[in-house]
Amino acid sequence: MRAMWPLRISAGTAVTALGAGLAPLRAALRDRRGGLLPCAFPGAPPDIWIGAVPGIEAVALTPDLAAYDCRNNRLAELALRSDGFAEAVAAARERHGAERIAVVLGTSTAGIEQTEQAYAGRTPGETALPADFDYGHTHDLRALPAYLRARLGLRGPALVVSTACTSGARAMMEAAALIAAGLVDAAVAGGVDSLCRLTLHGFSALELLSPGPCRPCAGDRDGITIGEGAGLVLLERPFDSSRGPLLLGAGASSDGHHMSSPHPEGLGAVNAMRAALAAAGLTPAEIDYVNLHGTGTRANDAMEDSAMHQVFGATVPCSSTKGWTGHALGASGAIEALVAALCIEEGLVPGCLGIAAADPAFRTDxxxxxxxxxxxxxxxxxxxxxxxxxxxVIGQG
Amino acid sequence: MKAFVTAASVFGPGLPGWAASEPMLAGTAPWTMAEALPPVPAILAAGDRRRAGATVRFALAAATEATAAEPDRAALETFFASGNGDGAVVGGILDALQDPDGAVSPTLFHNSVHNAAAGYWHIAAGSTMPSLSLGGHDGAFAAGLLAAMGAVATRGRPVLLVAYDTPLPAPLDAVRPTDFPFAAGLVLAPGAQGAWAGLDLRYVAEPAPADSPTEGLDALAAGNPAARALPLLRALAARRSALVRLPLLEDAHLEIRVTQC
Incomplete structure (x- = not known):
């Protein structure tokens, strides 16, 4: 087995509330313009904001793969049309062979929004779902990697990771393991998650949704704004002529504490950050910026500040970019890996959006x-x- | 990719745990169909134990039994694979969303994440080790095995793999039939010490050869994504070398060479 790290991110793209592709995200970060708007998603709880991807309703899948049509796979389709991503994968397919490229993707709810429509579309008194509802190609978690694998003409293994809001990041970590194990030479990895009523009403029931655009790290922060989107990367071993940022390492952990409340001192967060640094062979002082999970809830941001302080002290600048995109759940880790790459290219630490000063109780920078x-x-x-x-850990290429 | 099996577990129709099932899986004792009742999740704290639904009960039973001989079960990294996830929870939310106010139970919502069973395991075992939850439709067990063996190969530590699936409630059951509940667990290690079988995994970008047994235990495999582990479990129970083919995708499968230690 060869060394696991680093891996080249030889192509990457993101679809967010700012639009399709990295260009609108890059410009919005530079200009400090967020993509969150008052919620117009049908059947959503009242008086919330969301980070919806503009134009997603109009995206059409290719006719031969129309069975996969659902909001989540439209996000995936929009992503692979952006930033030359599908073309970059096609070139990798020529280099490695279709069987030697894995597809490892994260999602929390896949195409469950299609199932919500099927439930709502029944005539009153009817219990059976409409005959044209295709569970396996939409609702099922595997529908996401199966769609992208078919669309990109790949024949390697496909995995779907569903670890709630770490799905996109964990998918990139597991893709790296398949490359290190020698099972494949490259992987399409990342995460895709779409707006759906299950998520919006679920977070509403937990009283975790902000009535306005989320303001992570603010002293008076008041919750999450749910977003949607896709973050896709093509991971390969670095070779002489390859270009692009590097995935330097990854680390994971479990809290083993509670289903929906973080460990108060951030034990699991500390373990994951230290594991990622160890994988990358870096000390905390060698990190120039930390992109926080930073959802904007009271508990998450306080826990994360405590965990950050334990690992990095008060000197490494940090921020959350969810004020721009909202919390895209199972896609967020992959989207924010691409935000990290943009920050490296731009020489930019993007300060939290919509807040004048950080929570005075916070001890990090x-x-x-x-x-x-x-x-x-x-x-x-x-x-x-x-x-x-x-x-x-994302590094300069 | 290679890994070694140090422990296994199974809960399914007529298969009430590994010790009782091993002769049936090996073919040295008769197997008869019997309803699989959700095992009591003794490892959970009292409150969580009372509230745990069938899906979590089957997953935790397989995890608990597979790790019974572990000196420290909290030290294992975990892989939880399920095609359907917790259908009772997700179905309950989909029903609730049909009410005009769409109010969803907060507990139901946090239990709806696909990694809920894994989360309960790590809370119960007091484990802070990494945990991966995977889907995979009918190939969920194969997907879990692939990821778990990838971790063993690259991280050099033993891992716990659990595959579990339960039937979905109406009306989802009509579009995604699952015949019965089933769960299986394996502890996979990088070395042969204390192991009873070795696994050598190869990915094959071709459909698995058609094989549709219609009788006895072998016919169970098609009735539940986790039960697709049965050909491997049977080879392990019989302590025999075997070549097992597990469908991963419609056009791809895993070829597992099982050797005795």
Missing amino acids: VATGNRARPVRRVLSNSFGFGGSNCSL
């Missing part, structure tokens, strides 16, 4: 305005229900 400075290595955090934690 929370950026609240954009800071121009060299950024060579970024650690990105994802935490989720079930006590799931995952950190990635």
Whole structure:
């Protein structure tokens, strides 16, 4: 077995509330323009904001794969059309062979929004779901990697990871393991998650949704804004002519504490960050910026500040970019890995959006305005229900 | 990719735990169909034990039995694979969303994540080790085995693999039939010490050869994604070398060479 790290991110793309592709995300980070809006998603709880992907309703899948049509796979389709991603995968297919490229993707709810429509579309008194509802190609978690694998003409193994809000980051970590084990030479990895009523009403029931755009790390922060999106990367071993940022390491842990409340001192978060640093062979001081999970809830952000302080002290700047995109759940870890890569390219620490100052109780260096400075290595955090934690380290190519 | 099996567990129709099932799996004792009742999740704290539904009960039973001989079960990294997840919970939320106010139970919501069973395991075992939850439709067991063996190969530590699936409630059961509940567990280690079988995994980008047994225990495999582990479990129970083919995707499968230690 060869060394696991680093891996080249030889292609990457994101679809977020800012639009399709990395360009609108890059411009929005630079200009400090968020993508969150008052919620117009049908059947959502009242008086919330969301981070919906503009134009997603109009995206059509290719006719031969129409059975996969659902909001989640439309997000995936929009992503692979962006930033030359499908073309980059096609080139990798030529280099390695279709059987030597894995598809490892994370999602929390896959195409369950299609099932919600099927339930709602029944005539009153009817219990059976409509005959045209296709569970296996939409609702089923595997529908996501199966769609992308078919669409990209790949024949390697496909896995779907579903560890709540760490799904996208964990998928990248497991893709790296398949490459290190020699099972494949490359992997399409990342996460895709779509808006759905289950998630919106679920977080509403937990009283975790903000009535406005989320403001992570603010002293008076008041909850999450749910977003949607896709983050896709093509991971390969670095070779001489390859270009692009590097995945330097990844680490995961469990809280073993509670299903939906984080460990108060951030034990699991500390373990995941230290494991990622160890995988990358880096000390905390070698990290230039930490992209926080930073959902905007009271509990998450306080826990994360405590965990950050234990690992990094008060000197490494950190922020959450969920004020731009909302919390795209199982896609967030992959999207934020790409945000990390943008920050490296731009030499930018993007300060939390919509807040004047960080919570005065916080002890870390929370950026609240954009800071121009060299950024060579970024650690990105994802935490989720079930006590799931995952950190990635992204570095300059 | 290689790994060694140090322990196994099974709960399914007429298969009430590994010790009782081993001769049936090996073919040295008769197997008869019998309803699989949700095992009591003794490892959970009292409150969680009372509230745990069938899906979590089957998953935790397989995890508990497979790790019974472990000196420290909290030290194992875990892989939980399930095609359907917790259908009772997700179905309950989908029903609730049909009410005009769409109010969802907060407990039901946090139990709806696909990694809920894994989360309960790590709470009960007091484990802070990494945990991966996977889907995979009918190939969920194969997907879990692939990821777990990848971890053994690259991280050099023993792992716990649990596959579990239960039937979905109406109306989802009509579009995604699952005939009975089933759960299986394996502890996989990087070395042969204390192991009773070795596994050598190869990914094959071709459909698994058609094989549709219609009788006895072998016919169970098609009735539940986790029961697709049966050909491997039977080879392990019989302590025989075997070549087992597990469908992963419609056009791809895993070829597992089982050797005795």
